Amino acid sequence: MTILVTGGAGYIGSHTVDCLIRRGFDVVVVDNLVTGHRQAVNPKARFYKGDVRDANFLSHVFDREHIDGVIHFASVSIVPESMRDPLHYFDDNVEGTITLLEAMRDHNVKRxxxxxxxxxxxxxxxxxxxxxxxxxxxxxxxETKLMMERMMNWADVAYGIHFIALRYFNVGGAKLDGSIGEDHNPETHLIPIILQVALGQRNQLQIFGDDYPTKDGTNVRDYVHVLDLANAHILAMKWLLRGGHSDIFNLGSSTGFSNLQMLQAARDVTGQPISASMAPRRPGDPSTLIADSSKARKILGWKPKYDDIHKIISSAWKWTRKHPNGYEK
Ligand code: UFG
Structure with missing residues (x-):
């Protein structure tokens, strides 16, 4: 089975590519390397550098490879950046998905x-x-992710392209040997920023808002390990390969941690004091997000293995210590 992974050089994409290869799938990766890292891609995958918005490029990949299914990660995904530059988000995420679905329709790829x-x-x-x-x-x-879901729905009705949409909550952690992990530039996510402070690369964590209606006033999020997420993609692809219908699933741990609790957990894991201060709210941040993931457990048989915030942070810490400057240096 050959799976095309768009955005396979990104954080979640690269972990999924690695898991797919270890489970015996043949993998083709497409990535424009704007935010992804070539070194993150398992060398057993066939790599094509290019943009999913480029119809000619995609057509070339679909012509050369016999693709049985697509896992589509390629997108921009930083909430505060999307508030500053929404049209960039609609262009990259929505336009990219239209071009990809057109290529799938034209090459008779249905999953x-x-x-x-x-x-x-x-x-x-x-x-x-x-x-x-x-x-x-x-x-x-x-908004772009919701539009992508709606487009998939109509593409299913019209062209018979079956889809599984996986609604991730907050993703963290790294491959357990620390060989691949999270590397954004600039970094905006909570766990890597906390660990950069623990490593002495930043002076302080700024906590965005302590006046939310939560137990300690800081935002509450539901963290899921990147390896559990990667596994969910494989289960979802297997579901479609077995002839399963289109569907949508939440992926989270069903437990909420406040930003202050995350800070404390990181202090426990790293043994470092990790200095922090309160800062104003960040525009666009919802107060609390906690998943009910029972549907993915029931229908896909998804069973998160690393369902513990300390395991998530300690695997991220291993990656951070091994690669203090990410992939490039
Ligand atoms: N935060 C800080 N200080 C920082 C960075 C983050 O206080 O320096 C806070 C944020 O305000 C938020 C929490 O930490 O309350 C988590 O923020 P992240 O930026 O790590 O993640 P988000 O919740 O903004 O977004 C992430 C993904 C999205 C996804 C969302 C779903 O990036 O793609 O989770 O919950 F949609």
Whole structure:
């Protein structure tokens, strides 16, 4: 079975490529390397550098390879950046998905698993969040993911392209040997920033807001290990390969941790004091996001193995210590 992974040089993509190869799949990776890293891609994957918005490039890849299914990660995914430059997000995420679906339609490829996000829900009041709950995104990033889901739905109706949308909550951690991990430039995510402070690369963590309606006033998020997420993509692809219908699943641990609790957990794991201060709210941040992931467990048989915040942080810490400057240096 040959699986095309778009964005396979990115954080979640590279872990999924690695898992696919270790499970015996043949893997083709497409990535424009704007935010991804060539070194993150398992060398057994066939790599094509290019952009999913480039129809000629995609057509060339689909002509050369016999693709059985697509896992689509390629997108921009930083909430605060999307607030500053929404059109960039609509161009990259929505336009990229249109071009990819057109290429799939034209090459008769009928299965796609893709990255959606908890940010499609906006700022929901009821926790934990179920897939059927209202979708009212509070930032352009979440809006693009919701549009991508809707497009997939109509592409299924019209062209018979079956899809699984996986709505990730907050992803963390790294491959357990520390050989691949999270490397964004600039870094905006909580866990890597906390660990950069632990390593002495930053002076301080700024915590964005302590006046939210949560137990300690800071935002609450639901963290899932990147390896558990990678495994969910494989289960979803297997579901489609078995003839399963299109569907949408939340992926989270169903437990919420506040930003202050995350800081404390990182202090426990690293043994470092990790200095922190309070800062104003970050625009677009929902107060609390906690998943109800029972549907993925029931239908896909997904069983997270690293369902513990300390395991998530300690694997990220191993990667950070091994690669203090990420992939490049
Ligand atoms: N935070 C800080 N200080 C920092 C960085 C982050 O306080 O320096 C806080 C944020 O305000 C937020 C929490 O840490 O409360 C988590 O922030 P991240 O930037 O790590 O992650 P987000 O929750 O903004 O977004 C992530 C993914 C999205 C996904 C979302 C779903 O990046 O793709 O989780 O929950 F949609």
């Amino acid at each position: 796609i698993v893709f990255s959606s996000s908890a940010s499609v829900y906006g700022d929901p009041k009821r926790m934990p969040i179920k897939e059927s709950d209202p979708k009212v995104p509070t930032n352009p990033y979440g």
